[in-house]
Amino acid sequence: MYTSGHLFSGGWGDGRGFMNAGFAPRFGANHNPAAVATARANVPGIYVREAPIQTIDMRTLPSVDVLAGSPICREATPAGGNAKARVQEEFDVGDGKTAKPSRWEQTRMTAWEPIRYADVHGPLAYVGENVPGFFTNNPRMFDAWLRVWDALGPHGYHPTIACVNSAHISVQTPEGVLGPVPQYRDRLVWVMVRKDLNAVPDLRPRPEVICPSCGPVKGIQHWPGIKRGRRIGAYLRRMPASGRPSAAKQSYYYVCPTPRCHLRVEPVMRGIGSVLDLGVRGHRFGDGRQDRNEFEAYSPAARAQVEKGHRLFGGEPFIVTRRNHGRPTPLDEPIGTVTAQGGAHHYLARPAASMDVDECEYRPLKKVENARTQGFPGHHVFAGGESGQKLLVGDAVPVTVATWTAQKTLRILPA
Known part of the structure; x- marks a missing residue:
């Protein structure tokens, strides 16, 4: 059985995918204590390291056959590119004083940490994924990164790169077929294969x-x-x-x-309705935001979306996406990307018989629903508190995409 190591972020989605493919995870490392505890809860006995991955001496981590890890595109650019950059605002001005309070939050490793690991341990392959902007935001830097992989170690690594959407990927596992997840999530995936293997995986998606x-x-x-x-x-x-x-x-x-x-x-896809618990009730839209101590009405934009959903779907439940150019969508379509905010952008709207917008039942999707949207099985354990678990779900690699990539990699490894 081949082994895998995970410089991971999120709720162990890549680890779950590699396990589905038949790998034996040997270690997991992450700066987030809840992520580390999640890995330990799902793989009892696994070696874990809780530390910022940039600070780890890679010689102290176990050697594995395949390394998995998804770097951030750029630490100061959040996913989606529209939110405020997470730049450091606190500066030491001497005598124990700082210029401004800091809001810096580390999210995951940089693109150079897998190179540091491969330089020490020389795994057979390295598997990773990111948003397409990992390339399109700076093609010259991406090409320079690939040239480093080409020159690494005694053999170098050959890259295979593809673009997939999680709503289109289904995989066969020993437990059965894992169908596409009901979530549009565009990913750039890659496998760096050591050149002495003389093989590359076929990453062409064929939905x-x-x-x-x-x-x-x-x-x-x-x-x-x-x-x-x-x-x-x-x-x-x-x-x-x-x-x-x-x-x-x-x-x-x-x-x-x-x-x-x-x-x-169009690929055959699953609608978000397939993972929703319709027994969970919401609140009156007219009662306003539920995360405020005092009454605060929903924004005019949110109201406009609910009104539009009433017109489009004739009283049937629908999804409101409060992000970018979100629009109301029916339950038989996938939703947009579940982000590190844990799906806080997606709301289930259930119109009242009167079709009065204020009487519409309205609620955000629950953590367990978002976990299903990422392909996590019901027995998967998430550690930490409720808000931390939502972040683990949103930051994770979709389990189906991780399984698909791991299976493709496994096929080109020596028998």
């Missing part, structure tokens, strides 16, 4: 699709806006306003693989 002409087939990615260079970007969920797919730069969609067909096709 189940139903072509109107050819029936059930396996879709293939099509990148209309990229003629040459790296094909890295997000899934094109809707056609651009121009009506021309080529207007969508750095985006892909799926087409039928049948020669002379190649129609655009």
